[in-house]
Amino acid sequence: MSEQAPTRVEKKERTRRAILDAALDLCEDSSLVALSLRQVAKEVGIVPTAFYRHFDSIEDLGLALVDESFVALRAMLRAIRRNDDTAPTFTAIVDRSVDTLEQHVHGHHGQFRFIARERTAGPPAVKARIRHEIELCERELATDIARLPGTDHWSAEDLQVLSSLIVTAMVGTAEAMADAGGRPDAEKRVSDAARTQLRMVLIGALNWRSGPADSTQE
Amino acid sequence: MSEQAPTRVEKKERTRRAILDAALDLCEDSSLVALSLRQVAKEVGIVPTAFYRHFDSIEDLGLALVDESFVALRAMLRAIRRNDDTAPTFTAIVDRSVDTLEQHVHGHHGQFRFIARERTAGPPAVKARIRHEIELCERELATDIARLPGTDHWSAEDLQVLSSLIVTAMVGTAEAMADAGGRPDAEKRVSDAARTQLRMVLIGALNWRSGPADSTQE
DNA sequence: AGAATGGGTGAACATGCGTTCACCGAAACT
DNA sequence: AGTTTCGGTGAACGCATGTTCACCCATTCT
Numbered sequence: 001m002s003e004q005a006p007t008r009v010e011k012k013e014r015t016r017r018a019i020l021d022a023a024l025d026l027c028e029d030s031s032l033v034a035l036s037l038r039q040v041a042k043e044v045g046i047v048p049t050a051f052y053r054h055f056d057s058i059e060d061l062g063l064a065l066v067d068e069s070f071v072a073l074r075a076m077l078r079a080i081r082r083n084d085d086t087a088p089t090f091t092a093i094v095d096r097s098v099d100t101l102e103q104h105v106h107g108h109h110g111q112f113r114f115i116a117r118e119r120t121a122g123p124p125a126v127k128a129r130i131r132h133e134i135e136l137c138e139r140e141l142a143t144d145i146a147r148l149p150g151t152d153h154w155s156a157e158d159l160q161v162l163s164s165l166i167v168t169a170m171v172g173t174a175e176a177m178a179d180a181g182g183r184p185d186a187e188k189r190v191s192d193a194a195r196t197q198l199r200m201v202l203i204g205a206l207n208w209r210s211g212p213a214d215s216t217q218e
Numbered sequence: 219m220s221e222q223a224p225t226r227v228e229k230k231e232r233t234r235r236a237i238l239d240a241a242l243d244l245c246e247d248s249s250l251v252a253l254s255l256r257q258v259a260k261e262v263g264i265v266p267t268a269f270y271r272h273f274d275s276i277e278d279l280g281l282a283l284v285d286e287s288f289v290a291l292r293a294m295l296r297a298i299r300r301n302d303d304t305a306p307t308f309t310a311i312v313d314r315s316v317d318t319l320e321q322h323v324h325g326h327h328g329q330f331r332f333i334a335r336e337r338t339a340g341p342p343a344v345k346a347r348i349r350h351e352i353e354l355c356e357r358e359l360a361t362d363i364a365r366l367p368g369t370d371h372w373s374a375e376d377l378q379v380l381s382s383l384i385v386t387a388m389v390g391t392a393e394a395m396a397d398a399g400g401r402p403d404a405e406k407r408v409s410d411a412a413r414t415q416l417r418m419v420l421i422g423a424l425n426w427r428s429g430p431a432d433s434t435q436e
Numbered sequence: 437a438g439a440a441t442g443g444g445t446g447a448a449c450a451t452g453c454g455t456t457c458a459c460c461g462a463a464a465c466t
Numbered sequence: 467a468g469t470t471t472c473g474g475t476g477a478a479c480g481c482a483t484g485t486t487c488a489c490c491c492a493t494t495c496t
Contacts, residue, residue: 204422
């Protein structure tokens with residue numbers, strides 16, 4: 001069926017994929033800003049010039065990688081959100097969320113390491129795009145949290161600050177998980193820690209306006 | 219007094235400083251892995267070869283920058299710890315800690331951006347050193363927390379996980395603060411958020427073993 | 437069947453890179 | 467005073483980089 005039919009657009013798309021994969025792999029131990037066109041071309045098996053048929057520059061390639069990574073990440077977030085509907089317990093929400101994160105990072109640690117790296121080290125345009133995407137995640141999380149019971153009286157600022165804290169913690173978790181490099185014991189340790197951290201944060205948040213004074217020691 | 223006495227070791231030290239400063243400045247918009255010896259030499263005003271009189275390689279330079287940054291950071295942590303002795307309230311501890319962090323990042327944002335960047339993007343040896351230093355910070359924080367009242371019955375794991383969470387949040391805060399680029403309003407917003415986040419985490423931690431079940435909704 | 441399209445080629449360029457080496461000259465020793 | 471030390475010099479090397487250009491030829495369109 002799929003035999004003998006490598007149409008032109010298919011071949012182009014295949015080469016494009018190969019470039020994206022090679023780039024993700026090659027900048028693994030450095031950064032986009034230290035990645036060279038010729039390196040990528042050699043890895044893919046094309047001549048340097050052919051690269052320009054697909055991307056304007058390395059930075060352009062980087063933006064494509066960011067978009068691709070976040071498409072996958074949004075799919076993960078949708079999965080978590082779907083699970084939430086059927087699991088109204090906070091503990092269950094935390095467990096399922098961390099489980100989903102663990103699975104996803106396990107299957108895409110290249111992409112996660114990429115965004116964790118280029119978020120701080122990439123070319124300005126790439127950094128800006130990643131920052132923007134993460135802010136979108138924070139905002140979405142904020143509206144999710146606002147739908148949970150017991151958060152009605154919260155200010156928008158507190159909601160945003162809490163989302164930011166959770167996202168920061170989860171980015172850190174994803175980073176640590178990707179660094180675990182697929183070793184199941186290491187991944188388990190990271191996800192256990194993440195569960196504890198998320199629970200602590202949620203407990204803190206739920207006792208936030210309702211009675212933070214009780215918890216200070218004076 | 220200090221006139222007419224540029225002794226040889228002084229001159230060497232001065233050049234070394236100039237190299238370190240130039241490197242910190244030059245890799246600001248990329249990374250150590252994309253920094254070239256010749257760039258640094260040109261910026262400093264010496265010939266490329268002279269670089270080798272001071273460092274074996276760019277990576278060696280990077281390690282020196284890491285050490286320097288963490289010397290400063292440890293000084294800050296000591297300052298925070300000193301303040302804590304005179305301020306036994308949790309709220310006060312949080313306020314003073316964030317204040318100190320704000321001041322320090324304001325005065326050293328170059329160094330903070332450097333470690334935030336190279337932590338994920340630097341050469342392997344640099345990444346490893348930074349990771350190690352951060353782990354030391356987490357451990358020290360854990361012992362500090364263990365000295366606070368109400369944490370006696372905590373497990374070592376939970377302590378470590380809590381420290382890790384706080385350090386992650388503070389690294390994120392430092393990153394955001396350094397990105398604020400010295401604008402006072404932006405810095406204020408970041409430090410306000412950091413205070414809220416720290417309080418939330420502490421409230422969560424204090425209610426952790428004592429009664430986490432009260433806070434779940436089932 | 438014939439023309440147009442477009443991904444891939446290969447040579448060529450100017451530039452920048454890390455590293456080597458012999459050398460200089462002033463400060464630091466004896 | 468004579469010698470050693472050593473930070474800085476400048477030429478030279480072999481190599482990798484981004485980008486240009488004219489060209490090729492199988493697929494696609496007419």
